[in-house]
Amino acid sequence: MKRLSAWLVIMACLLYACAAPEGPKPNGEMTTTVKRVVDGDTFEIATGEKVRLIGVDTPETVKPNHPVEPYGKEASNFTKELLTGQEVRLVFDVEPHDRYKRLLAYVYLMDGTFVNEKLVKEGYARIMTIPPNVAKADVFLEAEREAREHNRGLWGLELSNGKAESKNGNATSKNGANSSKDKASESKDKASDSNEKTGQPKNSAGETNNQNTEQAETPPAGKLIKGNINSKGDKIYHVPGSRNYDQTKAEVWFATEEEAQAAGYRAPKR
Numbered sequence: 001m002k003r004l005s006a007w008l009v010i011m012a013c014l015l016y017a018c019a020a021p022e023g024p025k026p027n028g029e030m031t032t033t034v035k036r037v038v039d040g041d042t043f044e045i046a047t048g049e050k051v052r053l054i055g056v057d058t059p060e061t062v063k064p065n066h067p068v069e070p071y072g073k074e075a076s077n078f079t080k081e082l083l084t085g086q087e088v089r090l091v092f093d094v095e096p097h098d099r100y101k102r103l104l105a106y107v108y109l110m111d112g113t114f115v116n117e118k119l120v121k122e123g124y125a126r127i128m129t130i131p132p133n134v135a136k137a138d139v140f141l142e143a144e145r146e147a148r149e150h151n152r153g154l155w156g157l158e159l160s161n162g163k164a165e166s167k168n169g170n171a172t173s174k175n176g177a178n179s180s181k182d183k184a185s186e187s188k189d190k191a192s193d194s195n196e197k198t199g200q201p202k203n204s205a206g207e208t209n210n211q212n213t214e215q216a217e218t219p220p221a222g223k224l225i226k227g228n229i230n231s232k233g234d235k236i237y238h239v240p241g242s243r244n245y246d247q248t249k250a251e252v253w254f255a256t257e258e259e260a261q262a263a264g265y266r267a268p269k270r
Contacts, residue, residue: 024096024103032090034083038062040075040124042102043083045090052102053116054093055140057128059154059241070241071154075124082115083107093133104133117143123153126239127257128267141258148256154241219253226250227265237265244268 024030032045040058044050059069061076090105098104107115116136119125120143127140148155226238226248237260238245254260257267 024090024092026094026096027092028096029089029091032088034086034088037076037080037084040072040079040119043079045103050100050102051090051105051107052098052100053119053125054104054106054133055127055129055136056116056119056125058119058125060243066243069243070157071124074153075119078122078124079115079119082109082118086110088115093135095133106136114139116140120144121147121152123147123151123155126154145256157240219250223253223255225254225257225260227252227254227260227263235263235265236268237261238268242268 032047035044035046035048037043038050039061041053041056042050058075058079059072060066061068061072087110089108089110090103091108092103092105096104109115117139120127120140127137127144129137129140147153224240226245227235228238228248228251229235237254237257238248239257252263254263254265
């Protein structure tokens with residue numbers, strides 16, 4: 001009798017193990033329903049688990065003790081309209097979870113829409129590649145390049161803030177454009193004269209090694225990403241709208257994140 005009871009217990013355990021749902025596996029997938037959207041790149045599914053979109057980063061809107069970042073509400077609203085209540089397919093990469101126990105996934109609507117890519121292509125998110133989940137990195141790079149070229153979403157903020165003056169002034173005619181170049185040249189000459197008076201050394205190209213603050217913080221045309229080397233020697237780049245962008249003093253400027261990465265810079269740790 002005891003032996004029979006022991007066998008029954010073992011069989012019950014085996015049946016339970018077989019019936020228990022399997023957790024997400026590397027490179028696996030699952031279908032679920034979106035219960036609610038937390039912010040532009042995070043949502044909760046029917047099981048109560050939270051899902052973080054792989055490879056993309058939208059401006060913060062709900063981070064504790066952190067202000068709402070530019071274009072954050074627009075990104076959050078876009079994701080809410082796109083995903084709330086929708087059935088989706090989650091596709092996992094090498095690591096299915098992050099350190100916060102959130103699912104990390106590429107998300108597809110049932111009509112085939114690739115949500116991660118769409119957010120980047122429409123200008124609601126920037127790329128954020130974190131190894132080893134890099135299967136779609138090239139797709140996201142191309143999507144961000146397209147968004148930048150068409151000044152969509154985040155990339156249009158600079159147009160509305162910085163180029164309106166150009167349209168009303170120097171950019172209205174060729175003569176205005178030449179005038180702008182003359183002013184820039186005049187400013188450079190004045191800075192050079194000032195550096196000579198203070199005895200600052202010049203490099204082999206005849207340029208001063210220590211440029212004044214105004215020049216250092218004025219980005220070249222089309223280059224808005226700041227590169228900075230911290231006290232530990234880490235090369236870090238900051239994109240417009242990111243947490244420490246305004247406080248960061250640029251040592252070098254980049255047009256794209258891939259350009260910064262190619263130069264040995266990395267995104268700041270979250």
